[in-house]
Amino acid sequence: MNNDQYIYNVNYNVQDYNLCAFEVSALFDEKFEDKVLFTNKEVDPSVSPFLKNRIKVIYKEKTFNEILERIMTEDFRASEFMVKYVPMYNRDPNIGQGKKLSKEVGLRIYGYPSFKSPKSMLSITYYQDYWYFGYLKQNNYKWRSHKQKPYSFSSALGGEMGKVLINAASRGDTSKRLIDACCGVGTVILEGVFAGYNICGWEISPKVAELARQNLSHYQYHAKITTGDMKTITEYYDAVIIDLPYNNFSHYDEEKQWDIIKHARHIAKRMIIVTATDIKEKLCEEQLKIVDYCRAEKTIKGDFARYIWICEN
Ligand SMILES: C[S@@+](CC[C@H](N)C(=O)[O-])C[C@H]1O[C@@H](n2cnc3c(N)ncnc32)[C@H](O)[C@@H]1O
Known part of the structure; x- marks a missing residue:
């Protein structure tokens, strides 16, 4: 956290609203309005499936001309830069004017622009009666290549969900040590390594x-995957992620799931648990503090949901 101000905007499909709000709350402790968020916290948008743009504010003014004036009077300099108008929300009145506005700004900056491979991305935008000029960081969407991972199975999570779990576990702090204790084909681990975490996985099969x-070596990613029962893990982590094995509805399997949860609380204070059913009552019975939870829809019809529970001991 610092004194800089950042503006982020998010984008999501209707059915992903809950998941997006849940992730934003875990990352920033804030709610967004009009899909726009103001915060002092710096997060790379590429760690999220929903964050689109981040502007680190340099100047904030009531009029566009005042922004231009400040760029000139304060002798703002940049090299190999590009200016982009970024509409932060759908009702932005300047949509369609972006090129013109960016050019006006670019002409006032001292230094050489580069349109092919800019080293410095700058942005101008307008939101709720104010103009903002700042450094732009965009989601690079490179993580989408994980969708083509060589191996998957029907109960594997989507990459978007994987990213949300990483952010829920770490709250965006890349120094956190994470473990995916039932890692399956490694969907969550891929996103963890991509975002720069020290993460490992356990898988019984x-x-x-x-x-x-x-899957990891396909992307030349490094993370230790241990074959074994997570109930034998003895090391302690900052957060444990458990995507519980499901498709099993017998009482016996439910017992096994709770054994996994019960062990997880011994290996981390913060637990991110993914379930196919609502286990709120049972979590309370087990005296696990629910910090937040989310019901994520799988499809637009909402016919298959997964719950994500953030619990602390
Ligand atoms: C729902 S899947 C996880 C899918 C994973 N998130 C992915 O996207 O690939 C649950 C996994 O937990 C594994 N598992 C079940 N019991 C386990 C245990 N006691 N210790 C470690 N892994 C276990 C299963 O073999 C299964 O691969």
Whole structure:
């Protein structure tokens, strides 16, 4: 956290609203309005499936001309830069004027622009009666290549969900040590490594654990995948993620799921648990403090949901 001000905007499909709001709350402790968020916290938008742009504010003024004046009077300099008008919300009255406005700004900056491979991305935008000029960081969407990972199975999570779990576990603090204790083919681990975390995985099935390793090496990512029962883990982590094995509805399997949760609380203070059913009452019975939770819809019809629970001991 610092004194700089950042503006972020988010984008999501209707059915992902809950998931997006949940992630933003975990990352920033804030709610967004009009899909726009103001905060002092710096997060790379590429760690999220929903954050689109981040502007680090340099100047904030009531009029566009005042922004131009400040750029000139304060002798703002940049090299190999590009200016982009970024509409932060759908009702932005300047949509369609972006090129003209960016050019006006660019002409006042001392230094050489570069349109092919800019080293410095600058942005101008307008929101709720104010103009903002600042450094722009955009989601690079490179993580979408993980969708083509060589191995997957029907109960694997989507990459978007994987990213949200990483952010819920770490709150955006890349120094946190994370573990995915039932990692399957490694969807969550891929997103963790991509975002720069020290993350490892455990998987009880040797075959599936091997697929997770192969998925990681496909992207030349490094993370340790241990084949074994997570109930034997003894090391302590900042947060544990558990995407519980489901498709099993017998009482016996429910017991096994709770054994996993009960062990997880011994290996981290913060637990991110993914379930197919609502386990709120049972979590309370087990005296696990629910910090936040989210019901994420799988499809637009909402016919298959997953719950994400953030619990602390
Ligand atoms: C729902 S899947 C996880 C899917 C994973 N998130 C992905 O996207 O690939 C649950 C996984 O937990 C594994 N598992 C079940 N019991 C386990 C245990 N006691 N310790 C470690 N892994 C376990 C299963 O083999 C299964 O691969």
